[in-house]
Amino acid sequence: MEPEDRPDPATEVFLTHRNLLFTVAYEMLGSAADAEDVLQETWLKWVGVDLDTVENQRAYLVRITTRQALTRLRVLGRRKESYVGSWLPEPLLTTPDVAEDVELADSVSMAMLLVLETLAPTERAVFVLREVFDVGYDEIAEAVGKSPAAVRQIAHRARAHVSARRPREVVSPTQTRGVLDAFQRAVETGDLQGLLDILAPDVVLLGDGGGVKQAVPRPIVGADKVARLTVGGLEKFATKLAIYPVQVNGCPALAVHLDGEMDTVVAVRVDNGRITGLYAVRNPEKLSHMDRETALSR
Secondary structure (H helix, E strand, C coil): CCHHHCCCHHHHHHHHHHHHHHHHHHHHHCCHHHHHHHHHHHHHHHCCCCHHHCCCHHHHHHHHHHHHHHHHHHHHHHHHHCCCCCCCCCCCEECHHHHHCHHHHHHHCHHHHHHHCCCCHHHHHHHHHHHHCCCCHHHHHHHHCCCHHHHHHHHHHHHHHHHCCCCCCCCCHHHHHHHHHHHHHHHHHCCHHHHHHHEEEEEEEEEECCCCCCCCCCCEECHHHHHHHHHHHHHCCHHHEEEEEEEECCEEEEEEEECCEEEEEEEEEEECCEEEEEEEECCHHHCHHHCCCECCCC
């Protein structure tokens, strides 16, 4: 690149850290659209900064992003109160390197993002910055407007909260793909027993149609109910359906196409070789990032 073609220093620094900043915002919000808005807000604040006064540019950008995401997270909380049906994170079609980073893939998995939803906004920010991005307590304190001592307490509380609710074991992509393959075969052949064999007795099905597409209005619990609903619901569309394996949020998942159009993304939580969580996203507004790969980084 010729010198005159290079972006200005502020733009260059921002672009260097863009994937990291997007990942921070996405993990805090569970929404790619809102994460993109946060990045725009971060950029507008960043271009007004005198770079000569910034000692650690990465930390400064993370701080701006965190503050903007916290503000938006509180707005999102009010928005979710009036959301029609279950709210699920926005699925991302991710690049292969995300799956290779086991800790990153775990942190952005649908199952983990749903666990993070149970944290208060500041707890979520502290947990994400500390546990996922290994940001120091002093830096986190500046980002969330708390003292380092308070941040340590929040981190301890959030860690215990997440630990009690996160998947009990780290499941390899190969194991997850094997379970999903069995699930796909059972669905495509209408094999009720095959589904029952792969679903945990206390499996939970969540569907997000956003009031636009039909979806289960509340969680469905139990292998028998979930299996029968899944087989029965797909029977009438059998000739129009096509199911493809994809990588969503760094984990194996399924993309369901109806009449050639993307209709549903199905992610799973797997424990002890069985599906304990099924997450079906149908809201069209949440499928816009499934037509291209999204790069995430730590």
